[in-house]
Amino acid sequence: MRIGLIGAGAVGQSVGALLVAAGWCTELLIASGSQASARGLVTDLEDLTEVTGSCMRVTLTTPQAMGSCDAIVLSPRAPFTNTARRDVRMAGLIANAPLIVHLARQLTGYTGVAVMVTNPVDVLARIFAERSGCERVVGIGAATDTARYRLTLARHLGVPVGAVRGHVIGEHGDGAVICASTTTVHGAPVTVPVQQVRTELAARPRRISDGIGRTRLGPAGAVLDALVHTLGLADGLTEVSVRQDTGVWLGMPVHYTDGAPAMCPPALDDSETAQLAAATEKLHTAYIRLSKEI
């Protein structure tokens, strides 16, 4: 498996390290905003492969040279200061969209899997798919949100995380839908303190950023999870942002068999249905506004 990685920052570095540890990636091709950052990560990963006895080759390259990769991870971030207190991820739209459009042009007709990381991930996955013509674009975020949800609920109820079944879908952002009505603990329905959970879902990434600068390991794990499922290395259910009938990309549970996706939308109650419709509208509006500008 040959993987391209665009963006050698906090997430890109963590993805690189996880790919070395995973063992199935034979070559990692790296491009970034500057030669210096890409070369730095290539050098560090070379050291890691040598120390750990990994056979993975690490190569400095350009996005245009990634056309033959099985998958490309897009985790660049334009330099800007994010001062938003609400809708923090959406605040990156204007800064990051031109960069993603540029990459889409460079990767026009790409036939592999594209894993979008850059925020706002749902809108940018759509922009990249439509501008590049790539048909296998997934965004990450819902798997991390879901993991955070299960952790939070398990702690609140004092049960093992493995006993909690439930999803967070829709926007990776303030419009995320906590699927409380179908959540179970030890197979039984449960009353979810939705507002409390929502507060913790927003607090966790802030706590990580305040403590260690940027969120990186959870999202990198979600990238690996998306890669193994979309590339057919593992069958099973994961949450990724994928194209809906409306044309909008939303986080959903998707079951992959040999890399073939089957969407598994959870049943929703009236409130959750309304929240998902609102998220769809919000992301579509952002997309339309952006499309007029770039």
Ligand SMILES: NC(=O)c1ccc[n+]([C@@H]2O[C@H](COP(=O)([O-])OP(=O)(O)OC[C@H]3O[C@@H](n4cnc5c(N)ncnc54)[C@H](O)[C@@H]3O)[C@@H](O)[C@H]2O)c1
């Ligand atoms: N979807 C998610 O779950 C999730 C989670 C964490 C972070 N993110 C997003 O991922 C993006 C990256 O986050 P980060 O913390 O790694 O950022 P970072 O600032 O640490 O790194 C960004 C990297 O992008 C590179 N870059 C800048 N312009 C580029 C260009 N034109 N082409 C290629 N590379 C370019 C920079 O050189 C830098 O190495 C951000 O938008 C962030 O919000 C998403």
